[in-house]
Amino acid sequence: MNTSNRFLISLLEFLLLQICLSTDTISFNESITDGKILVSRGGDFTLGFFSPGNPSNRYLGIWYTKVSVQTVVWIANRDNPINDTSGVLSINGHGNLILYSKNQTIPVWFTNVSISSTSNSVAQLLNSGNFILSQPDSATVLWKSIDHPTNTMLPFTELGLDKKTGLNRFLTSWKSLNDPGAGEWSYYLEPSGLPEIVLYKGQVPWWRSGPWDGLRWNGIAEMSTNFLFNNSIMYNNNETAVSWGILDSSVISMLFLDVPGQVKRATWHAQDQRWNTFWTAPKETCDYYGHCGANGNCNPYSSGVFECGCLPGFEPRFPNDWYLRDGSGGCVRKQGALTCRSGEGFVTVKNSKVPDTSLVLVDKSMNLQACQDYCLRNCSCKAFTTEYFRRGSGCVTWYGDLLDTRVFTDVGQDIYIRVDAETLAQYTKTSKGFLAKKGGLAALVTPLVLAFIGFISVAYYLKKRKRNGRRAEPDLIIDDTSSLTNFEEQKKEDFEETSSSNLPVFDIKTITSATENFSFGNKLGQGGFGSVYKVISYTYPDLTLSGASCMDHVTEYFMGFVLRVD
Template identity: 50%
Template sequence: MDMITPILLIFLVPLPSCIFSLDTIAPNQPLRDGDVLVSSKKIFALGFFSSGNSQKRYVGVWYNKVPEQTIVWVANRDNPVTDTSGLLVINSHGGLVIYGKNQSSPLWSANVTVSSPNNSTAKLLDTGNLVLLENGSLSPLWQGFDYPSNTMLPFMKLGLDRRSKLNRFLTSWKSKDDPGTGTCSYGIDPSGFPQLFVYKGQAPRWRGRAWIKERWSGVPEMTNNFIFNVTFVNNQDEISIVFTITDESIFSRLVLDESGIVERSTWYNQVHQWVKFWSAPEERCDEYGRCGANSNCDPYNVDKFECTCLPGFEPKLLHEWYLRDGSGGCVSTKRASLCRNGEGFVKVPRVKPPDSSAARVNLSMGLEACKAECLRNCSCMAYSSADERKGGIGCVTWHGDLVDMRTYSNLGQDLYVRVNATILAQYAMKSNGSLGHKEKLAASLASGLVFFLLFCIVFWLAKRKRKGKRRQDKLSFSLTRGSTYLEDSPVRTDLGESRINSDLPIFELRTIAAATNNFSSNNKLGKGGFGSVYKGVLYNGKEIAVKRLAKNSGQGIEEFKNEVVLIAKLQHRNLVRILGCCVQDEEKMLIYEYLPNKSLDSFIFNEAKRAFLDWPKRFEIIYGIARGILYLHHDSRLRIIHRDLKASNVLLDSAMNPKISDFGMARIFGAEQIEANTNRVVGTYGYMSPEYAMQGLFSVKSDVYSFGVLLLEIVSGRKNTRYYHDNPDSNLVGHVWHLWKEGRASEIIDSTLGESYPVDEVVRCIQIALLCVQEHATNRPTMSGVVSMLGNNAAAPSPRQPGFLVKRSYHTSGDPSASTEGAYSVNDVTCTEIEAR
């Protein structure tokens, strides 16, 4: 009978088709698939959803005021409903359950039993917490916050309830399409000195430092600030952490992704996206146990291997150490006893102290007493203060291997490592030169032997690299001279004798390899005809984008030098900024500022992302690109023709501001030069002007044509190379021209803009674009004219016939299957051979 009662209620009680105003589920009011529960202040919503490409249905909570559906909690994450028959109901016991088609057995339940089942209700709070209440009580019988998925929200606790043994921690989704319990977890390890951990399976992936007073030590981004406050509790009842938001209008969340990266982000309405301000792990030294036991990982050690053994230890596997693999860790030198035999401590500054899961803690003891306590115990290997502020508060001692240490540039604590008398004397000599004669002699002999071995190794490595070094020096010299002859150009541009590498650093290959995790596929941002682009993080934490030219790249050494010299001298808010280059061992790389939103084409040609670009934002992007080209043509001290303007060469920063990139094909013009000619046409099909593609003539008007194509793509959300059934010989430019002549230009406007855009302004942009793509270059406006037309409402001239290339030509039979591929103009003039990218 208990199982039948809720089923009868489903069919006997009239059900609303959609719940929008209610935040509560009553016993006689189940929630169907399609209904939405909204919290009282309309901050969060609850209902059935599907993720990604999956058709499976889950009950979840998401932000009601964020345009994209951002799921923050999932109920039946491991037991989805396979169709749209799902119901969320309060059963006859007063518990909350989810049914699918088979309503005799729930797919998920919040197992509680209440004394008066008819008086229990489920309510969605404005914190995003789904709670089960009885008789209007404010104390929940059950709450969703006790069973988090992959997201930590404000007011949600993580940690262990020592009374009920309930342990709250985040678990990743299986994939973007499957919110099921994944392999990664994030929470507090309550043993020893409590720490935050990210686990991948059973293995730790990242470890945060211990909580001290008002913050997580060494994690400044997770400290109390103007956005949120953090509270940590550690007593006989519980050990937990919770953060609260100072302004409820700010949406901030912490998410554990499928790969085991935990990230805190805040929603910014201006850019319609979540903006990251902290994540871990980020650097290689953040990886748990990166250098093995009894070692320290120093990401700022640019010239050497980041792993070093702690004082009194040496590499366990020396040959692996030389191969820059420190995972084997370090072992004690064992030259003398460490038990009451004159031993002492050596300070290792600014480090994340070792894993304290098995450490001993005494918060009432000072640092000097801590030192004495550690010295009395022969098993004590190191000590540190629990809180480095005020000269050191509390005492933490480690007994056994010291695992997972790293150096910080301006954070961290001092760790005191136990060493024998000999090593203590050596470190004392370094600090005050107070060694005796015997110790000095022994140290000199040992140092001489070490230096001899190192000399042999360095000499051997230098001999191997001498050939590559000569090649690097040759190119570095040409770059530092600052002069370059541009490909097939009659103009020689002398940039002066100042050394470019004083403004533009030349990075070592190993530095870039370390920053990109050895060019890992996980770091790859994209790939083009020139090669691949990787995201990297330098030792100082700065994010970079690395353009790595493939050995068979169409961009050769001349184009590479061209891009380095040009972009190093250009400074404008709408041009990407270069940070340096790397030329070593057959490698040619350019290092740019990292722009998190990647390229424009990833937005305008992606239906899901394109919806986030409303018209004001698109117009800002259009205007920013125009200003960047105007700078190249008129305002910089070098007159630059880009020659490869396209959507993929416009990058977007965190605020969606456009920045023009990729100057490998750019050309410098003299002050009075109007146009130039080349026998080698380079660029991208669909963006090249007819006179350039067919005759090799290029000028500032060539870039104007490319801008016009790009403008039409932004307005329409379509690629210029797309063909149209009603006019199979026409690309986007030709299609828009036909619509313009018929007075139907508005039909090309991207449908994802809905109705929320000024039609006159958008149509005006189409008109400006058609002026830019006119067939004859002399008829096209200059970029100063384009910027002027975009910036005011003055009447613009009527456009003339555009010059648009089509990529297919049909035989006279009219059989489309017999088409030939090539590059042709509408007037069938023979083209110069095109080298497309």
């Protein structure tokens, strides 16, 4: 047995021993000291003291019990580490959880809740990873760790605003891998307007999910409605919150905000003993908030082309910057464009991540047509869409700059942009014009096909009539793809039929000689009937080429011809 295997077995035995000797509950006047732990009843989570990097800094946290790589999901004193192993967690005389270190009169961390009866408080670590303070006699939960998350969101927990208490639950990154203190990145559910999740760097929005469209977050193309997870949003008078659950309880999964500022969703692979990250945001250029500026539209799928464009009816604010592939200046209305009671209308932008919804107005009672009429009557309305895209219900309207719009290939939502009459006419002609209407393409193609068939029929008729009447003019057309052998095998009667024509008849040897074996230097060009060559033709009294004996009777001139091989 090698050293690494012995180490893993010893570690497992130690953990099992700790579990057997531990409990999931702290009662009044009981405590947990550094080196002791609480383990949830199902054995999925552990609460205790740990050091992420610097061994002199100790933190009280919760981590996965069955994951070999210690993965901490919650920390009590993240911004106030204990500098030794003297930490003690207990329930004080006021019924609150409190964390002290040796020789300290000021607590390192505590729960600050009002409790009527102070002698029956109990703290328990649940198998969901939630650490709660409750009063069992009244079945009242006084405090929950999941209401104060750090950088991780576990299944069946919530992010967002409790409108009754004012509590806003959000994630904050660690400062570094060795310092779990609150970093510069935060992950919020924006409650105003139409709720959406926003990633901030400090106070600057960095990425957003787009609003909930009834099936998925509008800006997360990878979301599936019937895969491993289910998602829900609570949007009412009591709260604006989002939660996610897991359909297979045997799967260990989490959503977390890492140190560099990326939101990730990962599952634990027990066989490989590693975390598998299968979703990350932001990850491509168009994911970053406002990459193409106000009223811009980002398209990452045009290879070799600048990804930024303007929404219909707009033009770059700083054209020279766009030539340098900097679209941050955004777009403005085209000069002279009138969009108020001047024949304006709306142009559809399909498969979109709709613009920032933090300042929109929402009317759940309207359908799509009513929403369009409402927006058209209000000259300040810049764009509209439906709240629930799949059902076509609910009205969402924008009144300021349209920020952070992008397109997807096959997901996203239709948004309707207000444009002036001239722009509307252009889009009607190209996008919704004749060919876009049902039957328009067939109406165009059918007469063209009939005309072509008629032309061929008339040409064939005239050719047959000439041949049967006054001996038709010969077709001398060269097909670039044909070989000389095909010419040499022409039937003798084809030449005899045209021997009495008013035009000269040449055999293939004469043509080959006259064109210097179809030399490229003699080629004048190429048209719809084939290649055209320059030749030297000699005119004789009998309009035939009989040889060099008649050279003193010739008149030299240039002539172009084509030869078709039937």
